[in-house]
Amino acid sequence: MPTHYDTLSIGSGEAGKLICWTRSKTLGVKTAVIEYKWIGGSCPNIACLPSKNLLFSASIVYTAQKYTQSGLLKISEPVEVNMQAVRERKREMVKGLIEMHESVFTGSGSELILGLGGLVDAHTVEVSCHDGSTRILTADNIVLCTGSRALIPPIPGLAASNLLTHTELLELDVVPEHLVILGAGYIGIEFAQAMRRLGAQVTVLERGPRILKSVDEDVTFALQEILESEGVKFETMIGLEKVEGQSGTSVTLSGKKNGKPYSVTASHLLVAGGRVPNTDHAGLKEAGIELTERGHVKVNEYLQTNLPNVFAVGGCSGNSQSTHMGRDDFRIVSQYLLKPNSPPRSILSREVPSTLYTSPELAHVGLTELAAKASHTPYRLAKLPMTAFLRSRTMDATSGFAKVLISATDDTILGYTVLGPSAGEMLPVVQLAMAEGLSYQKIEDLVITHPSMNEGLGSLFEKVPPRE
Structure with missing residues (x-):
């Protein structure tokens, strides 16, 4: 039974x-x-x-x-x-x-x-x-x-190349000499920085024109600069045609970059191109x-x-x-x-937040500028460099910035993005204000502990342009 x-x-x-x-x-x-x-x-x-x-x-x-x-x-x-x-x-x-x-x-x-x-x-x-x-x-x-599960693109030779997904990479007991990563999304970017910091040479291949395609360009540009300063190499507009060899020993990926022949040989291959x-x-x-x-x-x-x-x-x-x-x-x-x-x-x-756990972290909730423009949503923009978040100076972590989108017709918050230390911890207060339909002035007027990362929110919201 x-x-x-x-x-x-x-x-x-x-x-x-x-x-x-x-x-x-x-x-x-x-x-x-x-x-x-x-x-x-x-x-x-x-x-x-x-x-x-x-x-x-x-x-x-x-x-x-x-x-x-x-x-x-x-x-x-x-x-x-x-x-x-x-x-x-x-x-x-x-x-x-x-x-x-x-x-x-x-x-x-x-x-x-x-x-x-x-x-x-x-x-x-x-x-x-x-x-x-x-x-x-x-x-x-x-x-x-x-x-x-990880998406394995139908590239000739890829499935037979002893490739790594995030599951296998987390079980490595050696630092790869040279790790090639397919995909410049969240998984690929996080592992790129981590493995570079552990000592691997890292090359990230992306078929599109830039990393993190759903994120605003000013944000991805700033993050890419930070990662490149640590030694991560990015190759965009890559169209792979074949994979030869075995990840773990020697593997070669060949194809086109902007229509011209391109190839790279590495010791290990991580596939991080979707689910x-x-x-x-x-x-x-x-x-x-x-x-x-x-x-x-x-x-x-x-x-x-x-x-x-x-x-x-x-x-x-x-x-x-x-x-x-x-x-x-x-x-x-x-x-x-x-x-x-x-x-x-x-x-x-529901309004769903996201955090990329690089260093600095990238956190976001609500509309991006890309989405606002695509939907013809009018907005006011305020940006503040991370140096103005004084707590970041105490940690030698001043790379990045924060920005907020405010409705052009009222004072509600449409979207909020932070590239900086502990960015993920800086989302909830803004997310709560968005969920409750509060004006941005409610956060601007808060007395926030000094020195804390969230203290910079007051300075950020002070920069919101007035309504026309």
Whole structure:
């Protein structure tokens, strides 16, 4: 006989696990989470947290080298990187996170089932368990939380080149002599700086005209200058035609740059050119789930699929790959299940922030200038160099700037971008003002601790031009 549950999640990523944990603990209903490989999802195992662990290790090396050269530190031997220790530090953190997840599963009462789950119909899931058994499970509600994986472009020779994705790069126990990175998005840029700081020669290849194509050009120009000053090399307008050799020994990438022959040979190759949803092996089409042309699960504003009791959250729905979006997906689905006739939240009402964890960090919320111009939204612009954020001077971290877009017709905040130290920590106060529809003067008039990074917000908002 099938085992019946109130709610099942295929995948233990942020939204899926939180939905099941919360319903079991607060409502006392029976829930289960099916996980094939990564307990807790990709974030604590192979993505957000492990990558930031690596970035922090790289920052320690960079800081030690920087202040040894300046004379602040006196180190008799040259600073050397022990990549095995870097990896072990990351592994210890991941081990602790897995133990934390296992403890929460036990405490919540939600069952953790290890195996590969596939949707059979709107209320049935078949699980090929790791112990060799097969289980048939039924549920009133099913959550698809299958995540995504690295996109491998169909370039001849690439798939057979022993390439690295972020998963394999985080397991390296040696510093690559020369790392070539395909893709100048968030993943590629973060790893470019980290691996350069750890001692690798780094070349980033981008098929477009610039890095971080969705970010304003003044921001990407400033960030690229900073990364180039550290030794990262960028090649744009690259059209790759073939890959030869093996990453880990010697690999050559050939093609065209602005129509002219181009090639580069490196010791290692990292592919960081986008993500594809894990929807091709979960029985979704066979069960009647509608997918987009790119393979994402089609959902409405409440993350419902075309089967009303089946929801899709996180990367498989195509809304975002970020964990903070997954947490909001959890809130949307949980509240919908409690109040299906009058759900209080939807994906239409959220303002999603982003942070690139380079040094300096790049953080943003709301409209960019690019988006404002594309949508013909009138705005007033204020910019402030990072040197005016006095706390940055105490840390020798004055590269970057902040800028804000203010509505041309009232005093509400349309968008906010910061390139500077602790930029991600400087978002919430502005984000809250945006969510509440407050005027920018509310922040300008705050008494903010001196010296703190957020103190500079007052000076930034003082520069907003008056309404015409």
